[in-house]
Amino acid sequence: GAVVSQHPSWVICKSGTSVKIECRSLDFQATTMFWYRQFPKQSLMLMATSNEGSKATYEQGVEKDKFLINHASLTLSTLTVTSAHPEDSSFYICSVKVGDTEAFFGQGTRLTVV
């Protein structure tokens, strides 16, 4: 299966700053990637669909100006949390669409905003 790598694995940032999370498909050209958020003890919630070369599609209730997604190449999608607040602290996970049925997930990024 596809190997998906996220960087960083964990990050601590100050309230009001921005932080960028990278999702790389190491061995597969991914036209579509997905970003999920997971709060403690809860399930994964789809935030947005990232499409290479075009604008991301955001799920209802997700602020596109706060969670900036860029998918400039077939192997890299980035999620930037702008003006982070403590309530943005969460576990962020990306996945790569492979074929018609598969999705491979990154190892996740733990964001803590202090």
Place this chain on the structure above:
Amino acid sequence: AQSVTQLGSHVSVSEGALVLLRCNYSSSVPPYLFWYVQYPNQGLQLLLKYTTGATLVKGINGFEAEFKKSETSFHLTKPSAHMSDAAEYFCAVRNTGNQFYFGTGTSLTVIP
């Protein structure tokens, strides 16, 4: 629309006992169903999936699941629990756009 319900947010079993994690789904189209496992502070690892064909699906680590359309269920089982099976398990349904919708998860504890 797709949705997934996992009954029981916490399940405890003794080592060597049967593991049964329940999942029911709702889908407006023939579903693609998945079970993932998540260890602390890690991403998701695919255990098994159902797309088409045989309704009893075997996955990694001795897990299997059976798709029952009449019951809209996709329960996960393992005959004999190991300590290493302790983790969070997520059932998911995939839509035609390859977006996944996850259940709320079941935390499995294995008692020695």
